[in-house]
Amino acid sequence: MSETIFEPGRELPVSSECDVLVCGGGVAGIAAALSAARNGARVTLLEREFMLGGLGTLGLVTIYLPLCDGKGHQVSFGIAEELFRLSIERGVVEGRYPKAWLESGTLEEKIANRFQVQYNPHIFAVDAERVLLAEGVHILYGTIAAQTVVEDGKITAVIVENKSGRSAIRVKSVVDATGDADVCALSGADCAVHGLGNVLAAWYYRYTKEKGVQLKMLGCSDIPEEYHTGKEQYLTDRRFGGIDAQEISEMVQQAHQISLADAMKLRETDPTAVPVIYPTIPQLRMTRRIAGIATPDDKPTHVYVPDSIGMIGDWRKRGPVYELPFACLYGGKVKNLITAGRCISVTDSMWDITRVIPVCAVTGEAAGAAAAMSDDFASLNVASLQERLVRGGVKLHCADVGL
Numbered sequence: 404m405s406e407t408i409f410e411p412g413r414e415l416p417v418s419s420e421c422d423v424l425v426c427g428g429g430v431a432g433i434a435a436a437l438s439a440a441r442n443g444a445r446v447t448l449l450e451r452e453f454m455l456g457g458l459g460t461l462g463l464v465t466i467y468l469p470l471c472d473g474k475g476h477q478v479s480f481g482i483a484e485e486l487f488r489l490s491i492e493r494g495v496v497e498g499r500y501p502k503a504w505l506e507s508g509t510l511e512e513k514i515a516n517r518f519q520v521q522y523n524p525h526i527f528a529v530d531a532e533r534v535l536l537a538e539g540v541h542i543l544y545g546t547i548a549a550q551t552v553v554e555d556g557k558i559t560a561v562i563v564e565n566k567s568g569r570s571a572i573r574v575k576s577v578v579d580a581t582g583d584a585d586v587c588a589l590s591g592a593d594c595a596v597h598g599l600g601n602v603l604a605a606w607y608y609r610y611t612k613e614k615g616v617q618l619k620m621l622g623c624s625d626i627p628e629e630y631h632t633g634k635e636q637y638l639t640d641r642r643f644g645g646i647d648a649q650e651i652s653e654m655v656q657q658a659h660q661i662s663l664a665d666a667m668k669l670r671e672t673d674p675t676a677v678p679v680i681y682p683t684i685p686q687l688r689m690t691r692r693i694a695g696i697a698t699p700d701d702k703p704t705h706v707y708v709p710d711s712i713g714m715i716g717d718w719r720k721r722g723p724v725y726e727l728p729f730a731c732l733y734g735g736k737v738k739n740l741i742t743a744g745r746c747i748s749v750t751d752s753m754w755d756i757t758r759v760i761p762v763c764a765v766t767g768e769a770a771g772a773a774a775a776m777s778d779d780f781a782s783l784n785v786a787s788l789q790e791r792l793v794r795g796g797v798k799l800h801c802a803d804v805g806l
């Protein structure tokens with residue numbers, strides 16, 4: 404429809420104020436809020452749903468992909484490791500405890516078993532909530548970042564909507580951890596969308612008497628052909644951009660039908676089969692991102708990056724290590740807006756590497772610390788940011804781990 408309508412302006416109450424407003428409580432938002440609070444900021448974390456973790460809990464993506472390079476070296480540290488440990492503090496799923504990594508295994512053992520794990524989404528979400536509250540983070544659930552007020556190139560307030568109505572939160576700086584760069588788009592920051600869009604995924608949990616509760620992962624991840632095994636399962640030919648409400652609804656409806664049909668098919672041979680948990684947020688991988696000052700690519704690897712905020716491996720492949728630049732977290736238009744998680748600035752081929760949970764934690768930690776330190780990221784002293792990250796246990800450069 405091309406018809407438009409005028410929405411009358413109105414005065415809004417200021418419901419609260421904070422130093423750092425983290426929008427989105429997925430893994431990136433959790434890491435950002437923790438980091439900002441530990442760096443002395445008054446932090447509010449707002450989340451549209453009523454549980455933390457985003458795709459990592461409500462989206463039922465419960466595999467914490469590797470903190471290592473696949474060749475026996477840990478590369479991601481700091482809050483990425485802290486959240487990894489937290490996710491399995493009360494036990495691992497399916498007995499795959501990463502013993503070699505958590506109990507000083509040999510290099511051979513570490514090469515044989517990557518530093519990854521599967522966790523229980525509910526335990527992880529509630530324990531993350533506990534840790535954030537202990538750090539003094541103010542969590543506001545059921546709250547959507549609906550608009551921003553930008554004055555002289557800075558966001559001065561974020562307009563939110565929740566059960567109490569529409570109100571404004573006054574801010575010094577903002578972390579966009581919405582996964583879809585919603586706050587960037589609302590604020591007029593330059594954004595980009597993924598060229599291919601998303602294939603359909605339909606992950607859900609099902610129960611059978613024999614196997615108990617298990618994660619069923621229908622669909623494949625849309626990795627480059629060089630990684631294909633020939634067993635990829637495409638559920639439909641359609642691709643989804645992920646930033647159109649009608650399209651997302653259709654995608655979710657398709658996923659519902661496919662996972663229900665899967666459970667019912669199993670019931671033909673096992674009458675105890677029943678679906679027990681469906682995702683409550685859409686399973687989208689790469690949608691919209693900020694177009695940042697830097698946009699790193701997946702080639703080359705092992706390159707020294709002067710403004711590195713931490714290292715990451717490639718979950719699909721053994722060997723590659725990347726130092727992520729601070730400049731891929733923010734853009735040139737909105738001075739006090741920084742991104743974390745799956746909406747940072749990277750090329751389409753790098754996006755598949757940076758969208759995963761450990762990387763979201765790495766970028767969240769850096770974004771949160773930076774937001775606590777400054778309301779103008781282009782003029783932030785990167786060396787002081789790096790100093791704080793290192794104090795928190797982050798390793799910035801390949802040379803720091805002997806690579």
Ligand SMILES: Cc1cc2nc3c(=O)[nH]c(=O)nc-3n(C[C@H](O)[C@H](O)[C@H](O)COP(=O)(O)OP(=O)(O)OC[C@H]3O[C@@H](n4cnc5c(N)ncnc54)[C@H](O)[C@@H]3O)c2cc1C
Pocket residue numbers: 426427428429430431432449450451452455456457458459462464465466467468546547548549580581582583585604605606684685686687688743744745746758759760761763
């Ligand atoms: C099918 C599938 C399989 C995957 N498999 C794996 C895997 O095995 N291992 C792995 O590590 N990664 C995997 N990933 C990727 C990974 O799960 C996610 O990319 C990662 O969890 C993203 O974290 P995030 O915090 O950046 O974003 P999200 O998890 O998307 O969190 C964003 C949060 O912001 C909230 N939000 C959004 N908009 C607003 C708004 N306007 N206002 C307020 N709140 C808002 C959302 O409710 C959500 O909680 C997979 C992804 C998919 C879809």
